[in-house]
Amino acid sequence: MEQGRFTYHEIMTQTEAWNEALDRVEAQRSDLLDLFRPDYEQIIFTGCGSTYYLSLAASALFQQCTGRIARAVPAGELLLNEGTVLRHSPEHSLLIAISRSGATTETLRAVEQFKTRTRGNVLAITNYPEHALPKLADLALVVEKGQEESVAQTRSFASMYVAAVATSLLVGARHADLHAMRRLAEVGARLLHDYAPLAQKMGANLNFDRFYFLGSGIRYGLACEANLKMKEMTLTHSEPFHFLEFRHGPMSMVNNRTVIVGLLSEANLPYEWAVLEEMRSLGATILSLSEADERASVQFQSGIPEIARGVLYLPVLQLMAYYRSLAKGLNPDRPTHLSAVVELGAL
Structure with a gap:
């Protein structure tokens, strides 16, 4: 198989x-x-x-x-x-x-x-x-x-x-926002098509040895999940942080083998970009995802309100983990030591 x-x-x-x-x-x-x-x-x-x-x-x-x-x-x-x-x-x-x-x-x-x-x-x-x-x-x-x-x-x-x-x-x-979610599937399919080469390029580059996923507010949980996919599928050092928290200690880990993935917002964009640019100056490679910022690596261009479009951060990052797993000779379908259902007899 x-x-x-x-x-x-x-x-x-x-x-x-x-x-x-x-x-x-x-x-x-x-x-x-x-x-x-x-x-x-x-x-x-x-x-x-x-x-x-x-x-x-x-x-x-x-x-x-x-x-x-x-x-x-x-x-x-x-x-x-x-x-x-x-x-x-x-x-x-x-x-x-x-x-x-x-x-x-x-x-x-x-x-x-x-x-x-x-x-x-x-x-x-x-x-x-x-x-x-x-x-x-x-x-x-x-x-x-x-x-x-x-x-x-x-x-x-x-x-x-x-x-x-x-x-x-x-x-x-929030009925208008809920209605706007009906456009997500079309945008998601486009992102998977358009950014698959970027996901493969980033994932298959084994010169990178550590990934940090930054997201704040409603995006922090998504950053945690993207981090987990990288960790599970690829056995790579990976951690999630709030944007500004990353500067309080974790940035000491940044070098030229580091990827910083930024899940960018609208309201806090200047602060978030400042963090990413600082990490770039320390040698990190930056992968950023945004609705429409022209500097971003992945641009949704969805027209969907921010509160309703969070799922769009996921597909490209999932693909990146998938391609890294293959590049390392692993099987992304069956990560090491894991099972689909966790059952604990002691409970």
């Missing part, structure tokens, strides 16, 4: 799953609005690995869209250290549990414990309707086209992220 064929197919076909995610949110519009109607004291997003990073991105975006306080925690922390997450009177809480498989042990146990000890509600976002998580939840968004054969999440992550963003926009009554 050709190594990486599943991963490549899943990256290249992910825009179909984006559209299905939007369809699912639209089909469950009334149920979603009912679920979010209570004035919850706490709204918590949770997951493991990629879906914890998805939770970081989604909780920040949800808060920005709705003005309602939200936070992200790993499911293992919610399970083992509940007192650091939930308030003493947690019955007015909403838990948004995200899991590709719907069968990850920590997430299932955390949801079961949450339901047993509180009277809060649970929304599940997943890709597999037959597994346990959607059955535990009060409401489930299931994006079946996000299902994957490979271990590292690409299409699944993007599909669930789109569902989370669309839900946030729906609850925040």
